[in-house]
Amino acid sequence: MSQFQKVFDVLDLFTEERTTLSAEEVSDLLAVSRPTAFRYLRWLTETGLVSRLSGRYAIGARIMELDYRSRRSDPLLLAARDVMARLTEETQCSAMLSGVFGDKVVNIHQDEHRAHVSASFGRGRALPPFRGAASKVVLAHLGSARLKRLFDDHGNEPDVQALGQDWPEFSKYFRTIRQRGFYVSKGEVDSDVAGVAAPLFNAEGGVAGALTLLLQLPHGEFLDTDRLGNLVMERAREISGRLAQSPRTADEAAAVETPA
Numbered sequence: 001m002s003q004f005q006k007v008f009d010v011l012d013l014f015t016e017e018r019t020t021l022s023a024e025e026v027s028d029l030l031a032v033s034r035p036t037a038f039r040y041l042r043w044l045t046e047t048g049l050v051s052r053l054s055g056r057y058a059i060g061a062r063i064m065e066l067d068y069r070s071r072r073s074d075p076l077l078l079a080a081r082d083v084m085a086r087l088t089e090e091t092q093c094s095a096m097l098s099g100v101f102g103d104k105v106v107n108i109h110q111d112e113h114r115a116h117v118s119a120s121f122g123r124g125r126a127l128p129p130f131r132g133a134a135s136k137v138v139l140a141h142l143g144s145a146r147l148k149r150l151f152d153d154h155g156n157e158p159d160v161q162a163l164g165q166d167w168p169e170f171s172k173y174f175r176t177i178r179q180r181g182f183y184v185s186k187g188e189v190d191s192d193v194a195g196v197a198a199p200l201f202n203a204e205g206g207v208a209g210a211l212t213l214l215l216q217l218p219h220g221e222f223l224d225t226d227r228l229g230n231l232v233m234e235r236a237r238e239i240s241g242r243l244a245q246s247p248r249t250a251d252e253a254a255a256v257e258t259p260a
Contacts, residue, residue, distance in 0.1 A: 006030065007040045011049065011059075020056040067124070074099075076200070076209055077109050079242035084111045084211070087235050091213060091228065093117060096195075098127065098134040099209040103150065105135045108209070117214040120190050130159035133185040133195030134210040140177035141199045141207040147174065182229035192217050196228045198236035203244045211236045 013021055013029050021029075027037035041057055044050040048062030071077065076099050084095040094117040097109040104126040121127050127135045129150075139147060151170050154160045164170030177183045182198040189195070197212040213232050215223060 006032070007043055010040050010044060014059055020053075020058045022056050026057075071109075074108065075243065076239075080200075080211065080239045081109065081111075083235050083239050084109070087111075087211075087213065087232070090231065093228075094214040096134065096212040096214055097209065098138070098212065100138055100207060103129070105129065105138050105210065107134075110214075117193060117216045128159065128189060130154070130157070130163060131185075132189040133183050133197030134212045136174070136177060136185065137183045137197040137199050137210050138207055140174040140183065141201075144171070147171065180229075181233050184225045184229065187217060194225075196225060196232050198229070198233040200236055200243065201240040208240075208243060211239060 009030060010021075010026055013026065023034065023037045023041055026032075026041060027034045030037065030040075032040075041050065041052075045052055045057070045060070048060045048065075050057045051060040077097065080097050084097060087095050088111050094110060094112045096107060096111075098105050099108050106126050107121050107123055109123060129135055130139070139150070142150075148167060148171070151160065151164075151167055155167075155170075160170070163173045182196060184194065184196050186194045194215040194217050195212045196215070197210045199207050200209040200211060202208040211232055213228055215228075
């Protein structure tokens with residue numbers, strides 16, 4: 001691991017339960033010396049990524065500035081925002097937008113409409129990788145080699161075992177989702193919320209994220225999920241069409257991956 005990566009590992013130490021850190025805590029949590037912890041924190045403070053107050057450190061203003069810019073410049077969010085607003089008007093349900101970042105599916109935006117069905121995993125939070133409509137519909141549209149690697153890395157975890165005891169069973173589970181085109185979850189992430197998700201694709205055909213309709217349970221049990229699934233797929237195709245018209249970057253071109 002590079003020194004640069006270790007510095008940024010400090011940011012991963014901040015959680016909702018641990019909002020501030022001392023240099024000593026950073027040293028213990030990262031298993032580095034006290035001088036090294038102070039050096040990391042000094043660099044992060046100088047760049048504005050953390051702030052220092054009364055001898056402790058917290059997330060800095062630079063993070064908030066970057067989040068502000070991201071909300072106004074993220075190509076996925078720009079392509080999806082008005083489509084999501086229309087979807088919530090059509091269904092009277094909330095909608096959620098998630099993006100793929102490496103092996104993580106992270107929530108980017110939520111349009112709660114008047115239904116106020118809210119997921120506990122808000123903007124900036126990574127979803128459980130093998131539970132919920134958004135994560136599963138993304139996994140279903142990964143290339144076979146990448147999905148196999150995830151199974152090999154996490155095959156002993158309970159969430160993975162629930163989907164398939166071995167690779168053939170696991171891959172069949174996601175092949176079924178891919179063939180249907182959307183996935184319906186009920187209480188997989190939040191016990192009182194159902195989700196209807198369809199995949200989003202970038203200009204090269206690789207999966208870029210998911211559009212999810214959120215339904216309050218038990219009311220959602222009585223809705224026509226096939227009709228809603230087809231509607232979510234239609235809106236997802238509209239967003240994907242916009243992404244296909246966005247300027248392509250070298251990084252995107254290098255990351256092309258389509259389902260096997």
